[in-house]
Amino acid sequence: MIMNDLLRKAMEFEFLSAEEGIFLFENTPLAELMYVADELRKKQVPHNKVTWQIDRNVNTTNVCIANCKFCNFYRIPGHTEAYITDIETYKKKIEETIKYGGDQLLLQGGHHPELGLAFLCKFI
Ligand code: SF4
Known part of the structure; x- marks a missing residue:
């Protein structure tokens, strides 16, 4: 599996198989996963508003x-x-x-x- 192809799939909201997800989990540097997660959040949550709950x-x-x-x-x-x-x-x-x-x-x-x-x- 090629990491960048899987990250691109994720960025385009394409479904990842369990094997692909595990591959990313085991092989992708944390900073890259964080970047992709943040980019996906920006796409999904308009107005760049981040919330949390205590x-x-x-x-x-x-x-x-x-x-x-x-x-x-x-x-x-x-x-x-x-x-x-x-x-x-x-x-x-x-x-x-x-x-x-x-x-x-x-x-x-x-x-x-x-x-x-x-x-x-x-x-x-
Ligand atoms: S407390 Fe929860 S995790 Fe621990 S043995 Fe019981 S069911 Fe399992």
Whole structure:
């Protein structure tokens, strides 16, 4: 594959195959990828207006039974470092998020075998 041909395809909004995307990821200098990404942004977002959103990820629990091989976050049920985030902690983290201009909260957590939908709905 020729890198410049793939970058040109991307610049023209042509579909890249997974293999082509992986090739670019593995072979293209970061500065070139950044340049192409910026050029595409300019084409897609008129008026050269760049925005962002400040948000925060809050973990509901680190207890999980999914056992994903890559994960260094989870603890098995009963582990001494296992936790379930309580409402006071949520309030503190929400207040901190708002203080720093955040306006979105993302709740993520492990697959705790004893926490069902009813538990999570308590926070709504
Ligand atoms: S916390 Fe998420 S990534 Fe980690 S083992 Fe559980 S499901 Fe997998």
